[in-house]
Amino acid sequence: VGQINEYQKHYQPLVSEHSYRWDRPEDYRSWISNVEMLRAFAFQRPLTIYDELHNIFGGSISIFPNPSSDLINLRLPWLAEHVTINIFSASGMQVRQDLFTAVDRVSINHKLDQGVYIIQVIFDHQVHSGKLIVCR
Structure with missing residues (x-):
């Protein structure tokens, strides 16, 4: 509703x-x-x-390339007014947060250490999450 x-x-x-x-x-x-x-x-x-x-x-988001070395791209299913992207370590610690306005695609130069991360994308009262693998 x-x-x-x-x-x-x-x-x-x-x-x-x-x-x-x-x-x-x-x-x-x-x-x-x-x-x-x-x-x-x-x-x-x-x-x-x-x-x-x-x-x-409510289509899904795309995260690419994944695995990534330093740059990730996210494609949203539509233009979103406010987008919050959180990245968490495998232990659950938030290691990065990015805020965007009026976007349907974003690129992030993450500079994360090698490992497995959880990426959370929040927009239009929806929360999407996925796995991000960083390889060096």
């Missing part, structure tokens, strides 16, 4: 122009009605709606 609220907040300012241009939805009130029906469905079937939203909007 929180994700529906986020989408509503994001798209609401555009609905009137879209309705005028394309006649879909018929008008602003119809759009609000559709959002309310979606929200009611989400309350009744939260896992179903989560899976559908994730399938449509």
